[in-house]
Each structure stands twice: as C-alpha cells, then as structure tokens.
Amino acid sequence: MPAYNKADLERRMHGAVESLKGDLQGLRTGRASTSLLDPVTVEVYGAQMPLNQVATVSVPEPRLISVQVWDKSNVTPVDKAIRSAGLGLNPIVDGQTLRLPIPDLTEERRKELAKLAGQYAEKARIAARNVRRDGNDALKADEKKGEISEDERKRAETEVQKLTDSTIAEIDAAAAAKEKEILGK
Template sequence: MAKYDKADLERRMKGAVESLRSDLGGLRTGRANTALLDPITVEVYGSKMPLNQVATVSAPEPRLLSVQVWDKSNIGPVEKAIRSAGLGLNPINDGNNIRLPIPDLTEDRRKELAKLVHSYAEKARVAIRNVRRDGIDALKADENKKEISEDERKRGETEVQKLTDDMIKEVDTVAAQKEQEILGK
C-alpha cells in the first residue's frame, strides 16, 4: 500500500478532469473545432499516422474546417480517412486543401450528444472517487502502521474529501458548458 501523498492524488484527479476535457473536445457541436479531427489516423508512407502529423487543421470560419495536407500525394488518403472516421463530415477536395463544412445538428443528434456528455462526466466522477478511495485507504494504512495518529488520518480524510468535492464541481462545470454549447443555449 502506497503512503498517503496529497500531491499525487491531486495530480490524478486533475488528470481525470483533463481526460474529460479531451473527450468533450472531440464532440461535434455544430461549430468548427480543430479538436474534432484529433482522433483521425491516416494511412501514409506504409504506416498509420495522426492527421496532425501530415496536415495543418484550421477553422477559418465558424462552420468550416480546412485541412492543408503538406505532401500533395497524401490528399487522397487524408480525404478517405476523414470520410471513414464516422464524424458525419463530407470532405471537399479542391486540389490543394480539403474543406470540411460542418453541418447543422439535428435535435435528436443534439440530445444524443448531451447524453454522451453526461456519460463522459460520470466516468470522470467515478475516476475521481476511485482516487479518493485510494487516498483514504493510504491514510488508514499509515494509521495502522502507526505512522500517523487518528487525528491526522481524520484531517487527511477531510482534505481528500474537499479535494474530491472541488474536482467533481469542476467536472460538473465543464460538462454543463459543453451541454449548453451542444444544445445551442
């Protein structure tokens, strides 16, 4: 059993929040967001590479993404990877660049995405609670080994709970912002 380390617990909880932000960044909200294309890998030069290693992705307009492929011979594979990514995007190849108009979201799709936001947020909350459990277990183990007193354990548990509450509040805030963005409120 690891010794209680508040900084490590905080780092792990913040990691769960950052993971949530990353997951939510990939959700399509009807507005152009370059993070939308982050998970796409392209088959080039005999291997799979992340899109951002073969092209520059930008959002020149609120409803348009532009993909500028560095090596013109890779335009076909990049276009194919975007089509097969299941993002509902229809690439337009103009010879030098690939333009991706972002279509409007249907009401049903907005509701689906809002549910997905909730499930991502719940995963983050569970991860944070697991870190809290590890911290409290470490405190109890330290007390059992007579390394800390009962009062120190209780103080530590209060500290861990406050950190947990703060992180869960942050998860709720991030999720609420994304939900508003999706539902267009």
C-alpha cells in the first residue's frame, strides 16, 4: 500500500484554505455579521457552550447584531461572554434580547485587523507547505520501498507542487480580498 495519497493531500490543503476563510470571517470589518460571534462560548448549565446553542443570532440592520437568548437565566452569562470575548462589542440588554451596535472602525484598528488577516494567511500557507512536505516524504518512502520508480516520484512531486501553488494562490487571494474589505479600498 503506497504511503502517498493525492486525495488526502488535496483534502488537507482544502482544509487549510477553509480554516483561513473561517478565521477571516471572524474579523470585523464594520459591517454586522452573525459569524462575528462564532468564537464566543458561554458558561451555562456548568459547561462552556457555543453562543448559537443558547441563543438565536441575527442581523436586523447592517450595523446591528441581535442576540435572542432562549432561557432568561442565561442573559447575564451571554452578556458577560460577549463583553469578555475581546471583540470590542458592548451589548445593550433589552429583556431576553441583547443588541450589539457595531462601532465604526478607527484607522488604527483597521490596520491591526489587516495585519491579523496577514498572520492568518501566513498560518494557512505554512499548513499548505507542511502538507506538501508530508506528500513528498510519502513519495520518497514509496520509492524507497520500490513501489514507484524515480520518474513516477518526480512526476508526482510536480503534481504536489502544482497543488501547493494553487492552494497558496487561493490563500493569497482570500487574504487580499479581506485586507481590501478591512481597509475600505
């Protein structure tokens, strides 16, 4: 059984891109988005739970997020979790509903977010390169075991490099689009 598995490499590289897109979605750009609250976990019923398991999150207006808490006793923990999530949001409690006005981004904050987007992209590039290294190592192992010839290994390494290049191009495009969105250009 050869150690090299092209489908697995493609799946892992695609995973790096999807992970990056998820990270970038969480960066606030001045517009309200329900994904902004995805990383928030709330301590309720003696456990940490994702916000979307204790409340309904919606965007009724472009600069407002509404959080409808299902259980009245969870309003205070949800409020506390959102405030301590480091998102710069200050919920306004209105019964079982929390309204989160999205403040305008300062130029300094925009630059910080653009820098963070770049860091996320670099993390994704490193993940793609690690997948490439694993694929090349598997090919060398297969060649050593005599399962493939040197020519087959070189051909497959070229495929792996092409896959890596296209993945990194996708990562760069996603990061550039997010930076442009953040900086408002």
